[in-house]
Amino acid sequence: MVNIIHTIEGFSQWVGRAFGWCILILTLSVSYEVFVRYVLNAPTVWAFDMMVQMYGALFLMAGPYALAQDSHVRGDVIYRLFPVRWQARIDLVLYIIFFFPGMLALFWYGWEIASDSWRYQEVSWNSPARIQIYFFKTLIPLAGALLMLQGIAEIMRCWLAMRSGQWLERLDDVRETEDMLMHTQDGAALLDDDPERRS
Template sequence: MKIIHIIDSTSIWSGKIFRWAALLLSMVVIYEVASRYLFNNPTVWAFDLAMYFYSMLYLLGGAYVLWEGSHIRVDVLFNQFSKRTQAVIDIIFYVVFFFPYVSVMVWWGYKAAFWSWKAEEISNTSQWGEQIYLWKALIPIGFFLMLLQGIAELVRTIGKLRRDTNGA
């Protein structure tokens, strides 16, 4: 299906772009450690910037990880089941747990980001005073990408179940 290909391509694209956040995160942490412990000159911005990059990596890379099939699963048990049973378990998981969770996160993330942007919210716990509304905008975007990829995975799983049922 063309829409599934578009969703997969979007997830792959976001994963390939935002995986660079890991490198940026490492650079910020290394800079802060060197600055703090070698030169006794800590920064006011490194911790918060590291949190930005980690959030970016976590939220905007989630759809790619879902596409890749790398989210945590208890494979010791799951692999003992037949392919048909695995597909049924996956479908139940998506319908009962995944879609309600990511839908709530998109909705509440959107509301939080909207009000944060409207107020031009800045951090009140940081000396740097960074803009929180940019950070909060990552929440609905990241979970929306995961929602799309979840739809693609569910359609793929239903297709596998149909093929296994018809082929058996």
């Protein structure tokens, strides 16, 4: 079961990293548009659509990655005080009642939206460039499917935690600096040496 969980998580991480390049494309598109618009006085007709699609792709495809890294926002004021077995039970119930129905709806209706878009060969009506957007709309059901796949790994995690009383370690990836400082002895030493942190 651990190998299945880590395989799914590894795939979610790979997808997240791959679509992370959308940030670079988005940044270059915005920078280029600002330059040609305000310096050369020659705005493009495609930059707005490019920015919307890159941001949308990043937003959709980062979901499975964030779930695999347990980095979605959680209201854990009380949750964190519970024993691990109870945390796992709560997560399991919430995944079954809320997460999977929501992701199934995203996949189901996203599939309808994407298939209609492909059938009409839909283009953007926001700009004169008339950029094709049916490729982009395909990401909606794809994101739903990948989130459900990662959700299966999370259900398995809950099952293991209910049996063992410990959460399975997640695959390492990029972490927030503050998070790294809080979870390492070196970080604890750095915090102790920082006068602003002590005050």
